[in-house]
Structure formats: structure tokens, C-alpha cells
Amino acid sequence: xxxxxxxxxxxxxxxxxxxxxxxxxxxxxxxxxxxxxxxxxxxxxxxxxxxxxxxxxxxxxxxxxxxxxxxxxxxxxxxxxxxxxxxxxxxxxxxxxxxxxxxxxxxxxxxxxxxxxxxxxxxxxxxxxxxxxxxxxxxxxxxxxxxxxxxxxxxxxxxxxxxxxxxxxxxxxxxxxxxxxxxxxxxxxxxxxxxxxxxxxxxxxxxxxxxxxxxxxxxxxxxxxxxxx
Amino acid sequence: xxxxxxxxxxxxxxxxxxxxxxxxxxxxxxxxxxxxxxxxxxxxxxxxxxxxxxxxxxxxxxxxxxxxxxxxxxxxxxxxxx
Numbered sequence: 001x002x003x004x005x006x007x008x009x010x011x012x013x014x015x016x017x018x019x020x021x022x023x024x025x026x027x028x029x030x031x032x033x034x035x036x037x038x039x040x041x042x043x044x045x046x047x048x049x050x051x052x053x054x055x056x057x058x059x060x061x062x063x064x065x066x067x068x069x070x071x072x073x074x075x076x077x078x079x080x081x082x083x084x085x086x087x088x089x090x091x092x093x094x095x096x097x098x099x100x101x102x103x104x105x106x107x108x109x110x111x112x113x114x115x116x117x118x119x120x121x122x123x124x125x126x127x128x129x130x131x132x133x134x135x136x137x138x139x140x141x142x143x144x145x146x147x148x149x150x151x152x153x154x155x156x157x158x159x160x161x162x163x164x165x166x167x168x169x170x171x172x173x174x175x176x177x178x179x180x181x182x183x184x185x186x187x188x189x190x191x192x193x194x195x196x197x198x199x200x201x202x203x204x205x206x207x208x209x210x211x212x213x214x215x216x217x218x219x220x221x222x223x224x225x226x227x228x229x
Numbered sequence: 230x231x232x233x234x235x236x237x238x239x240x241x242x243x244x245x246x247x248x249x250x251x252x253x254x255x256x257x258x259x260x261x262x263x264x265x266x267x268x269x270x271x272x273x274x275x276x277x278x279x280x281x282x283x284x285x286x287x288x289x290x291x292x293x294x295x296x297x298x299x300x301x302x303x304x305x306x307x308x309x310x311x
Contacts, residue, residue, distance in 0.1 A: 058299055065296075094299070101301035108247050148244065148302060182245075 004042035013049035047088025060090030089199030100149035106182025124195035129223025136216035138207035147183035165189035232285035239270035
């Protein structure tokens, strides 16, 4: 099983993602350069976090036109697994692979803290290793993670169960305090209709080893890799 | 011919603008009681080689739709001059 981690100028979670995916036995993990137009036969492509192109214009707006993105869009439309984390999620939104847009956090502050995510869905292959209602702990680190879409899109996402993770408190309840950025309905991650393209603001790759305080991110990656195997 | 196009990108109505609200509160604290609303946006000044004003506007409009504005949350206005 081959996993590709895309490096854009300004990516800064690429090595963390590489390291995390390497922890899973049987994974061959490679870097994919943004100027390349070859996915090198990867089964999963990860768009990591960071500040691609300095976050100039809008987060992800320039990365979206990188040569590699053309191939990734084709790969995704053909059913390939594409996961965008943080800035990677923003790139997926800008590229139109997922609906909506990111606004500045409602606090206007960069949010860097641990959050709790409630798993909203496990009836698709990439989340089948998780349980619906599971609470996962992992960090967020973003200034623009305030998910926004027009009311029609939000109601479609909700009615089609395409919200995969929500920010919740210790009791698993969506509250304003548990939400680090003001996103609608506490949305932390969504998936496309086909279930192969997922975007999330929190960082599972930073929660894969005990020394980091949580290994909940690894559960997510294990589930993802099992689906692609 | 060279044209100048100002592309103004602003959040759509109904989209929350926390920056505008914060600036509005700061202005109010400074005593600007008559300013009752602030919206933030971006201004892009493009220099365009085109054969006519209409063509320059069309190029600016395509650039705005494709990259400068995000149609999910933003709208844009264009002013073209020689």
C-alpha cells in the first residue's frame, strides 16, 4: 500500500504525516512534489497542513493550481482516496473537490489547542475502523478553520450524513466552547458524496504516539489504510 | 493598449465578517458614532494589455472568477480605466 504526502511550498506538517503513516505496518510512504504531475501509483494521497504559498490571497487558493493538483483532482474523481488535513482541507475546498469555504476563526485568533472530535459516521470504508459516537482527541492549529457554506449546502451535508467529525465537549456534546473556530454546527470534517475525499481541520498526524498525548489520530489512519488495502 | 483594472473583492451579504465587526467596534470606541457598519475586502490593481476596454474588463472578470475571489463567500466589482 502506497501513501503519497504532497509537499507545497509552505507545507509544514508533511514530515509529521509521513512519520504517522509510516507507523502503520506495510505502508510505503513517499513525498509528492507540488510541481510533479505524477502520483507514482499511490493508493492514498494526503494533502498535509501548513501555509502553502504563505496563505497569500486565501488559504489554499494558489496551491489549488499546482501541477500535482490536476492529477489529484482526476485521481479523486476516479475514486482515489484523498485526505486533506488543515491547509489540505482548505485546498480541497478551493479546488471544488469539497463544498464550502473557510472563514477566519470567529475569535479572530489563531487556535492552537487540543480538541475533542465526535465521529459522526462509520458506514463508509475509510471510517469503518471507527465507531459512530467515538470521541477522538487531537490538536487543531489554524487561523482560518471556520467552515462556511450556504444554507442549502449545509442542509445537504447534514441530510446526506456527510459531516464526519464535530467539535464536542468531554460529554460528546456540541457546544460553542468546544468549537475552536465558530464553524457552523461544530463541523470539523466533511466527506464527498462518494466517500473517497475527506477534509478535516484537526491534525490526526500530531496524535499518533503516546509521547504526544494521544494516539487517536492513528486509529483514523489505520481505518483509512485498511480501506485502501 | 494598456488598461488599469481595479478588482474589488468583498464578502457576500450574509457572510460573517469578524474583521469588519472588530474594526467597527474599534471605530465606535474612537468616537465615530456615525459609522454604523464596516465591511472588509480586498483590492487588486491589475495592469492589462488589451485591445479594448471591454476586452480588458473581460480578462479581469475571468481572473476574478478563477482566482481572485472565492464565489462561495465573495463577490467582486471591476472598474477599468486607461
